[in-house]
Amino acid sequence: MYTQIDIELHLDGRLQIAYLNQPETFNSLNKTLLSELRTFVKESSKNPEVRCIAISGRGKAFCSGQNLKEALSLGDTKEERVIQRMVIDYYNPLVKEIASCRKPVVSLVNGPAVGAGAMLALICDITLATESSYFSQAFVNIGLIPDTGGTYWLPKIMSRQQANYLAFTGKKIPASEAKSMGFIADVFKDENFAAESMEVLTTLSNLPTKAISLTKKAFNESYDNTLKQQLDVEGILQQEAAESEDFIEGVTAFLAKRKPNYRGK
Numbered sequence: 131m132y133t134q135i136d137i138e139l140h141l142d143g144r145l146q147i148a149y150l151n152q153p154e155t156f157n158s159l160n161k162t163l164l165s166e167l168r169t170f171v172k173e174s175s176k177n178p179e180v181r182c183i184a185i186s187g188r189g190k191a192f193c194s195g196q197n198l199k200e201a202l203s204l205g206d207t208k209e210e211r212v213i214q215r216m217v218i219d220y221y222n223p224l225v226k227e228i229a230s231c232r233k234p235v236v237s238l239v240n241g242p243a244v245g246a247g248a249m250l251a252l253i254c255d256i257t258l259a260t261e262s263s264y265f266s267q268a269f270v271n272i273g274l275i276p277d278t279g280g281t282y283w284l285p286k287i288m289s290r291q292q293a294n295y296l297a298f299t300g301k302k303i304p305a306s307e308a309k310s311m312g313f314i315a316d317v318f319k320d321e322n323f324a325a326e327s328m329e330v331l332t333t334l335s336n337l338p339t340k341a342i343s344l345t346k347k348a349f350n351e352s353y354d355n356t357l358k359q360q361l362d363v364e365g366i367l368q369q370e371a372a373e374s375e376d377f378i379e380g381v382t383a384f385l386a387k388r389k390p391n392y393r394g395k
Contacts, residue, residue: 134163135170136188140328144181144335144394146174147238153189158197159246164220168227175231181394182334183231184327185254186238193247195268217277221246225279228253229350232343234334238327239263239305239314249278252287255346257314258330259305260323265314270300286353287313338376339394 136151148170150157157163167185174183187193196216228235237251239259245268251257252265267284269276276284276297284293288311296303305317318326334342344367352360371377375395383390 132166132170134160135166137170141181141332141335143179145184145331146170146180146182147184147186147331150185150187150193153187153191155197156191156194156242157187157189157247158194159250160197160200161216161220164224168220168224171224171227171231171235175227175233178394180233181336181339182234182236182331184236184238184331185250187240189241191241191247192237192239192243192263193250194242195245195247198272213274221278224250225253229279231346233339234342234346236327236331236334238323239265240323242266244268246278249276249280249283252313253279253283256330256334258316258318258323258327259308259314260320261305261317262320263305264302265305265308266300266302267296268300270298284313336392338374338380338390338392340374340376341371344371 134150134152136149138147138149139145140147148167150163150167152158152160152163171183174180234256235254236256236258237254239251239257241260241263243251243259243263244266248265248267251259267276267280269280275281280297284297288296292311295301303311305314308314309317316330348360348363348367351363355363376390376392379392380390
């Protein structure tokens, strides 16, 4: 089914990890890879057996960004608007799919994440990285602006000043600094990354998936809402969460003083 991403199943299928599998180009992004990744996220979101998904890279890099050779081979940049069509037809649908995915989406950054590759990592719900990895908004280095949700998310996940600094300069930010700036969740030593990131993924795969999905939806809506509107959203979504099987299990387990066995329903 897939030719440029490699899927691994863990925890009896509750956890699915998609590896960008183009190590010879440092997992640069092209139309096929973007389409396959979007399909993976979409299908995982619909699959009731899947509780958590992750995205990582094979080889030495997480993702080096857009494959420029492919982009420039598609036609005249100005007359045929090839870059705009690439953004509209391939990048934007993937960004929207990750944002609307009903399962937690985690990026496992195992090496450099550059340009659109950096944004692919950052638009996920949780970003975990190796100590040796780094992030760069390298768009400016070739005269472009941040895409893949960059102009939306960067000013929201860090200060305006920091977003401007990174986007204007393309500076490489080590993972430890990225964590201190607040735009990734956690950093692990390279030799511990596989084990410690799997602990996080395992935890997420065993939690009440419905509640996580509704929390994600509420957070996304908060960017466009007033406080009053957001309070209304909370009431609606809280009722939906309270009608889930996981809520009943959570309350029952709490009263019985035992560990809950959530099923993601």
